[in-house]
Amino acid sequence: MKYLLSKISFITEKIEKYVVCFSIVFMMLNSTANAIGRYFFNQSIFFAEELNQFLIVSVTFIGFAYAVRKGRNIRMTAVYDVLNHTAKKVISILIAAVTAMLMFFLAYLAFNYVLELKEINRLSPALQIPVYLIYSIIPLGLAMAGIQYFISLIMNLTHSDIYLSYEIIESNIDPDEGGI
Template identity: 90%
Template sequence: MKHLLSKISSITEKIEKYIVCFSIVLMMLNSTANAIGRYFFNQSIFFAEELNQFLIVSVTFIGFAYAVRKGRNIRMTAVYDALNHNAKKVISILIAACTSALMFFLAYLAFHYVVELKEINRLSPALQFPVYIIYSVIPLGLAMAGIQYLISLIMNLTHRDIYLSYEVTEDNADSQGDMV
């Protein structure tokens, strides 16, 4: 089981890294080209803002999945920190189960929204590009986050340690916070 989870985690991590890195580099190039165009040629790139908005959507939703993988998502721990190991374990299992289910449900809803966008053939204003292609990253990111929470759930059910993600336990997450 651990080998399968490792393989799934490895594949999704590569996808997340590629999309986030590509989106950030493209945003930087787009913004730089737009600034140069405005400064030197007195002419902006007409689609620069729209493209950056689409790229921000990608970074947000895929970046969220990547943050969950690294155990760097927001956690409210005021009460949690005062509990013993067994109570923390139960809460961690409940959180992973509920959040995984929520991410998959939101991915399902987002998928249907993307299908509706495709059916009405909605195009972006400046690029005249099909919006459903851009917004398809939303259900993808939510599903990938759901997978990470599901992996966390399985790891918590099958191991004694408390797992925030496949590769991050509660103990090493606390030491990671000191590095920020």
């Protein structure tokens, strides 16, 4: 089981890293080219703002899955921190299970929305790209976050340590690092 989880984690991490890095670099190049065109040639790139909006959607949803993987998602720990290990473990399992189900449900709803966009054949205003192609990153990001929470659930059910993700154990978090 651990081998399968490791493979899934490895593949999804590569996807997350490449999509987020590519999107951020492409946003920077697009914004720089647009600024140079606007200030030096008095001509903006007509699709620059729309392209950046699409790239921000990618960074947001795939970046969320990456944050879950690294244990950097938002956690409310005021009560949790004073509990004993067993109570923390139970809460961690419940949180991972409920959040995984929620992420998969949201991915399902987002997938249906993407299908509706495809059905009505909506195009983006400037680039004239079918919008469903761009927004298909939303159910993908939500599903990848759901996978990370599911892996966390499995790790918590099969190990005595408390896992925030496949690779992050709660006791390994440095509180002086900015914390979670």
